[in-house]
Amino acid sequence: MAFPPVQSKTVLVTGCSTGIGWATAHVLRAAGWQVFPTARKAADLEKLRAAGFTPVTLDIASGESVRAAAAGTLQLTGGKLGALVNNAGYGQPGALEDLSRAALREQFETNVVGLQDLTNQFIPLFRQQGWGRIINVSSVVGRLPLPLMGAYCASKYALEALSDCLRLELRGSGVAVSIVEPGPIKTDFRPNAAAAGWKHLADLKHSRFAGYYRRNAEEPHRPKTRDRFELPPEAVSEKILHAMVADNPRTRYPVTLVAWAGAALRRVAPDALMDQLLSHRVAD
Numbered sequence: 349m350a351f352p353p354v355q356s357k358t359v360l361v362t363g364c365s366t367g368i369g370w371a372t373a374h375v376l377r378a379a380g381w382q383v384f385p386t387a388r389k390a391a392d393l394e395k396l397r398a399a400g401f402t403p404v405t406l407d408i409a410s411g412e413s414v415r416a417a418a419a420g421t422l423q424l425t426g427g428k429l430g431a432l433v434n435n436a437g438y439g440q441p442g443a444l445e446d447l448s449r450a451a452l453r454e455q456f457e458t459n460v461v462g463l464q465d466l467t468n469q470f471i472p473l474f475r476q477q478g479w480g481r482i483i484n485v486s487s488v489v490g491r492l493p494l495p496l497m498g499a500y501c502a503s504k505y506a507l508e509a510l511s512d513c514l515r516l517e518l519r520g521s522g523v524a525v526s527i528v529e530p531g532p533i534k535t536d537f538r539p540n541a542a543a544a545g546w547k548h549l550a551d552l553k554h555s556r557f558a559g560y561y562r563r564n565a566e567e568p569h570r571p572k573t574r575d576r577f578e579l580p581p582e583a584v585s586e587k588i589l590h591a592m593v594a595d596n597p598r599t600r601y602p603v604t605l606v607a608w609a610g611a612a613l614r615r616v617a618p619d620a621l622m623d624q625l626l627s628h629r630v631a632d
């Protein structure tokens with residue numbers, strides 16, 4: 349479906365302290381966009397300033413912070429916005445049976461509730477403008493279940509549903525919604541997720557998965573087998589840029605061979621086969 353081009357090359361990108369967000373801020377700026385990157389820690393805001401950006405403070409898990417960030421952004425852009433890139437997120441590790449209500453809540457507050465809350469701050473403006481692009485950074489695990497990362501998978505499955513419903517609800521408004529689905533990308537996502545998530549798993553010595561947790565807590569670096577499939581974060585940024593400028597932005601952009609193969613497999617493989625392929629992680 350064709351969409352009107354945006355009339356203000358301004359973009360808010362969440363989660364730019366590191367990784368995909370940091371790379372995307374640079375790629376979009378190089379493509380001529382005025383980029384407003386978000387971060388939540390003072391040192392990261394300073395790092396973005398030093399790189400020549402005007403950053404916006406955002407802790408997406410806080411409703412108050414979301415509203416302040418949206419208002420602050422529109423002040424900076426003069427009341428218009430071309431695109432919103434929802435990238436901030438983390439992955440809560442752990443078997444579902446070991447996750448507390450608080451762990452599940454925290455995961456969804458950041459990856460789902462906060463993301464939609466931020467998007468909702470801009471939808472009235474996007475509708476009024478008659479143009480705008482919303483890009484949600486999901487994951488291959490938004491389509492494929494990854495045991496021992498169930499909370500994270502659930503948050504990305506939820507994001508896929510939110511994005512699909514939003515696209516339908518915005519039909520005819522001129523506002524496009526795209527989902528970017530990275531596979532393994534060379535960032536500090538895993539150690540960052542471990543730092544954010546293991547705190548909820550500290551007292552689980554009696555868990556069926558205690559050995560797995562111990563090994564991962566001791567070695568949060570990536571297993572070597574992932575490396576050959578990994579792409580740099582700019583590979584994701586290029587897809588985000590496409591979704592922002594194309595007349596016909598795609599609804600989904602898988603990134604990496606793993607993401608393409610995973611999505612294709614999910615479409616054709618029966619559950620029993622998928623279970624066999626994915627269950628090695630819980631075999632221990």
Ligand SMILES: NC(=O)c1ccc[n+]([C@@H]2O[C@H](COP(=O)([O-])OP(=O)(O)OC[C@H]3O[C@@H](n4cnc5c(N)ncnc54)[C@H](OP(=O)(O)O)[C@@H]3O)[C@@H](O)[C@H]2O)c1
Nearest residue numbers: 363364365366367368407408436437487532533535537540
């Ligand atoms: N790397 C991969 O292999 C991969 C694969 C598929 C999907 N993804 C998705 O890509 C996105 C970016 O991940 P990444 O690889 O770039 O990892 P990353 O380097 O860990 O970056 C995550 C970003 O999200 C921010 N963030 C986390 N919680 C936040 C909160 N409550 N409020 C505001 N910002 C918050 C982090 O800020 P702080 O530094 O303040 O924590 C950081 O800027 C995520 O949505 C992730 O799920 C990554």
